[in-house]
Amino acid sequence: MNTHPLTLNPPGSYVPASAGIPKHIVQQRVRAPKKNIPQTTLERNHFLQAVRHYVAEFNPVPPLPAAELKEHADRLVAGLRCAPIYRDYLGVLLNNEMWREQLAAVPYERRLLLLPKCLRVESKCPAPFDEFGLLCKQCGLCTIQDLQAEAEKLGYATLVAEGSAIVMSLIQTGKIEAIVGVSCLSVLERAFPYMEAAAIPGVAVPLLQDDCIDTTVDLDWVWDYIHLTSDDQTRRLDLGALRDEVDFWFTPAALELIMGPGEGETEAIARAWLMRAGKRWRPFLTVAAYQALRRDSGAPLPDDLRKVAVAIECFHKASLIHDDIEDGDAQRYGEKTLHEEYGVAVALNVGDLLVGEGYRLLAACRAGAAEKLEMLRIAAAGQRELCRGQGAELCWMRAPQVLTQTQVLDIFRRKTAPAFEVALRLGALYAGEEAHDEVGDTLKVYSEALGIAYQIRDDLGDRGAAGESNDIAGMRPSLLLAIAHDKAKGADKELLRELWHRRLPTGTTTESVEARYAAVGADERAHTLLETYKEEAIRCLRDLENPNLKGLLRRVLGKIFNDVEIQGWCKEQEEKNGVANGVRSGTADLAAGQPARA
Numbered sequence: 001m002n003t004h005p006l007t008l009n010p011p012g013s014y015v016p017a018s019a020g021i022p023k024h025i026v027q028q029r030v031r032a033p034k035k036n037i038p039q040t041t042l043e044r045n046h047f048l049q050a051v052r053h054y055v056a057e058f059n060p061v062p063p064l065p066a067a068e069l070k071e072h073a074d075r076l077v078a079g080l081r082c083a084p085i086y087r088d089y090l091g092v093l094l095n096n097e098m099w100r101e102q103l104a105a106v107p108y109e110r111r112l113l114l115l116p117k118c119l120r121v122e123s124k125c126p127a128p129f130d131e132f133g134l135l136c137k138q139c140g141l142c143t144i145q146d147l148q149a150e151a152e153k154l155g156y157a158t159l160v161a162e163g164s165a166i167v168m169s170l171i172q173t174g175k176i177e178a179i180v181g182v183s184c185l186s187v188l189e190r191a192f193p194y195m196e197a198a199a200i201p202g203v204a205v206p207l208l209q210d211d212c213i214d215t216t217v218d219l220d221w222v223w224d225y226i227h228l229t230s231d232d233q234t235r236r237l238d239l240g241a242l243r244d245e246v247d248f249w250f251t252p253a254a255l256e257l258i259m260g261p262g263e264g265e266t267e268a269i270a271r272a273w274l275m276r277a278g279k280r281w282r283p284f285l286t287v288a289a290y291q292a293l294r295r296d297s298g299a300p301l302p303d304d305l306r307k308v309a310v311a312i313e314c315f316h317k318a319s320l321i322h323d324d325i326e327d328g329d330a331q332r333y334g335e336k337t338l339h340e341e342y343g344v345a346v347a348l349n350v351g352d353l354l355v356g357e358g359y360r361l362l363a364a365c366r367a368g369a370a371e372k373l374e375m376l377r378i379a380a381a382g383q384r385e386l387c388r389g390q391g392a393e394l395c396w397m398r399a400p401q402v403l404t405q406t407q408v409l410d411i412f413r414r415k416t417a418p419a420f421e422v423a424l425r426l427g428a429l430y431a432g433e434e435a436h437d438e439v440g441d442t443l444k445v446y447s448e449a450l451g452i453a454y455q456i457r458d459d460l461g462d463r464g465a466a467g468e469s470n471d472i473a474g475m476r477p478s479l480l481l482a483i484a485h486d487k488a489k490g491a492d493k494e495l496l497r498e499l500w501h502r503r504l505p506t507g508t509t510t511e512s513v514e515a516r517y518a519a520v521g522a523d524e525r526a527h528t529l530l531e532t533y534k535e536e537a538i539r540c541l542r543d544l545e546n547p548n549l550k551g552l553l554r555r556v557l558g559k560i561f562n563d564v565e566i567q568g569w570c571k572e573q574e575e576k577n578g579v580a581n582g583v584r585s586g587t588a589d590l591a592a593g594q595p596a597r598a
Contacts, residue, residue, distance in 0.1 A: 021405070021406060021529070021532070022449075022532055022535075023532075030216075031215075034210055036085045036086065037086070037208055038086060038089070041562060042562070044218060045562050047089070047090060048093055050076065050080055051076065051090065051094055051096075051097050052097055054075075054094070055097040058072075060072055060094070060098055062099050062102070062201075070087065070091060072094055073087045073090045073091040073094060076090045089206060092185065092204060092206050095204075096203040096204065096205075096225075099202055101230075102201035103178050103202075104228045104230040104232075104235060106177045106178035106201060108156055109156070110175070110178065111177070111178045111179065112157045112158070112176045112178070112179045113158045113179075113180050113226065114161070114181040114182070114183075115144055115148065115159070115160045115182050116160070116183055117160050117161065118207070118212045118213055118215045119182070119207075119215055119217065120144055120214075144160060147222060153542075157175070157176065176200070177201070178202065179200065179204075180202075180203055180225045181204040181205070182206075182207060182217050182222060183204055184206065184209070184212075184215070185207075203225050205218060205221045205225065220558055223538070224554065224555070224558075227551065229547055231547035232547040232548055233297045233547075234291055234292055234548045235551055237291060237552065239288075239555060242284070242288070243284050243559070246280055246284045249309060249310060250274060250275050250310075250313070252271075254306075255274065255275065255310070258361075259271070259310065266346075267353070269342065269350050270353050273350060274310075274354065276317075276333055277333040280313060281420075282422075283313045283423065284309075284556075285424050285556065286305075286308055286309045286423045286424070286426055287301065287309055288552055289424045289425075289426075289428045290305055290427040290428070290431050291548075292548040292549040292552040293428050293431035293436070293439070293549060294431045297548070304365050304367075305365075305427075307361040307362070310361055311357070311359070311362050311379075312358070312419075312422065312426060314357045314358035314361065315354070315358045315379065315382075315383065315422070318351040318353075318354035319390075319419070321337075321347050321348070321354070322348070322390075323390065324338065324339060324347075325339045326390065327474060338350060338351075362375050362376055362379060362426075363376070367429065367430055368432075368433070371429045371430065371433050371436075374436070375426050375429050378422055378425050378426065381418075382418040382419065382421060382422035383418075385414055385418040386415060388414055389413070389416075390414075390415055393476065396477060397502070400502045402485060402497060402500040403477055403500070405479065405482045405486065408477050408478065411477060412451065412452045412456070412479070413452055416451035416452070416454055416455045417450070417452065418451070420447040420451045421447035424443045424446070425443055428443065438546065439549055442540055442541065442549075445540040446541065446553060449536040449537035450537050450560070452533045453530055453533035453537065455479075456526055456529055456533065457561070459479045459480055460527070463523075472510045472514070473510055475502040475504075479526055480523070481496060481499060481517075481522075483517075483525045483526060484516060484517045484520050484522040487520040487521065487525075488516065488520050492516050495508065495513075496513075534557060534561060
C-alpha cells in the first residue's frame with residue numbers, strides 16, 4: 001500500500017512527504033465533429049456498443065461487399081432510431097467489429113498502423129516528409145508520437161501518410177497481414193474496395209473531422225485496437241453483463257445467501273444501506289481482477305467470490321457513512337445520509353458493523369490459508385491508509401490554510417486510491433497468491449492513478465446546482481480551488497484565499513466562485529489532470545506480461561470513465577429479451593443523444 005508519511009506541522013498544515021504530478025500527456029484540440037458523426041463521446045460509445053451487440057447476434061462474416069455492409073448499417077439505423085446521416089459511420093464500426101477477432105489473431109509484428117498526417121498541429125509541426133510520409137520528430141505537440149512509439153514497441157510497422165497505393169504496395173509484399181488505421185469517412189469509403197479485395201483484417205477509427213488539418217479522433221479506440229491480441233482471453237468479456245451480475249449480488253435475496261440471515265434492526269439498516277444506489281465499481285474491480293488472473297478462464301464465477309466482492313463494498317459503504325458524518329453532508333445518492341435519517345449514534349454503529357462484516361466475509365471465504373491471511377493484511381492496510389488520508393483533511397479543517405495542487409492530489413491519493421487497490425489485490429489473491437505476487441506492484445500504481453482520476457472527476461461533477469456535495473459550500477479542499485488560487489491575481493486571489501481559510505465573504509455565492517474558476521481556466525486544467533492520470537493508469541500496464549490483466553484493466557478504465565449501457569439494439573432484440581418498454585426508452589434516449597436508461 002501507499003506508505004507516504006503524513007506531516008502535520010503545525011496541526012492542519014498538511015505537507016506530503018512525496019507527491020508528484022505525472023508528465024502531462026498531449027491533449028487533443030477541442031473541435032466539433034463533422035455533422036455525419038455523432039457529436040459526443042458518449043453517443044459514439046453508445047453506437048460502438050450497439051454495433052458489438054448486433055455483430056454478436058447476427059454474426060456477419062467479412063469481407064462484405066459495400067452494398068451488403070450498407071444494408072446492415074441501415075438495419076442498425078432503424079434499430080437505434082438515429083439519424084440516417086450516421087449510416088456510413090455505423091458501416092465503418094460494423095466492418096471493424098466483423099474483423100475484430102481476425103485482427104486479434106494476427107501477431108503485432110505482422111500489422112501496420114496507418115495514421116493520417118492531419119493529426120499533427122500543422123502550424124507548428126517540424127517534421128519533414130519523404131516518399132512514404134511524415135517523419136515524426138517526437139516534438140510532443142500532437143498524439144502521433146505516442147501512438148507511433150507504442151505501436152513500434154509492440155512490433156508494428158507504422159506509417160504516417162494517406163493513399164491507398166502505398167497501403168496496397170505494403171500488402172503485396174506479404175509482410176503485412178492486418179491494418180489498424182485512422183482516417184476520415186470519405187477516404188475510408190474510397191479505400192474500402194481495396195480492403196475488400198485484399199481480404200485482410202482491417203479496422204479503421206474514423207477521424208471526427210474531414211478538413212485535413214488539425215483533426216481529432218477517439219484516441220481510446222485507437223489504443224484499444226493497437227493492443228488487441230488473442231493472447232488476451234478476456235477480450236470478449238462483456239463488462240456490462242459482468243457489472244450487472246455484481247449489481248445483482250446486492251439485491252435482498254442475493255445478500256442473504258452471501259451474508260447469511262440478518263438479525264435485528266441494526267443489521268437490517270446496514271444491509272439496506274449496502275443495497276442503496278452506488279456505482280459499485282470496487283466489487284466490480286475485484287471480480288475483474290479475478291477474471292483476468294484465474295486459471296480456469298471458461299468456468300462460471302465461483303459462488304464464494306461473492307463474499308470477497310461484498311466485503312469490499314462493506315468497507316466502502318462504511319467509509320461513506322463515517323465520511324458523511326465527518327463532513328456534515330445531508331444527502332447521498334439523492335437521499336438523506338444515514339446519520340440524517342437515524343441519528344449520528346446509530347449511523348456510527350452501522351458503519352462499524354459493516355467494517356466487521358467485511359472482515360467476517362473475508363475470513364469465511366474458501367481461499368487458501370496464505371491467500372486469506374494476505375487478504376486480511378491488505379484490507380487492514382488499506383483501511384489504515386484511507387483513514388490517514390481522511391485524517392489529513394480533518395486536521396486541515398481544524399487549522400485551514402492554502403494547499404497546492406500537489407497537496408490536494410496527495411489527499412486524493414490517500415482517500416480514494418486505497419479502496420481501489422484493495423479491491424484489485426483481493427480479486428488477484430482469490431485467483432492465487434502466485435498470480436497476485438506477479439502483478440502486485442502494477443496494481444498499486446494503477447490504483448493510485450485510477451483513484452486520483454476518479455476523485456478529480458468527482459470534483460468536476462460536484463460543480464453547480466446538480467452537484468450533490470459542492471466542495472465550496474462544504475468548505476473542503478478542492479483541486480479546482482487549488483488551481484484557481486494558483487492562477488488568480490489581485491482581489492480574486494484574496495477571495496480564494498479566504499475560502500481556503502473556510503470563510504465565505506459576504507455576498508459571495510457558489511456560482512460566483514465557480515465563475516472565477518472558469519475565468520482562470522481551472523476547469524480546463526482539472527480536465528487535463530484527469531486525462532493525465534487516466535493515461536498514467538494505462539502507461540503503467542506497458543510492461544505487464546499477463547495479457548489478460550493488461551487488456552482487461554485497459555477496458556475497465558474505459559468502462560469506469562465512459563460507462564455506456566446498451567440494452568438491445570432493435571425491436572426484434574427487445575421482444576426477444578422481453579423488456580421492450582425499458583429498451584424503447586433507452587433507444588429513444590440514444591436518438592436524442594442521452595445515455596440509455598438502465
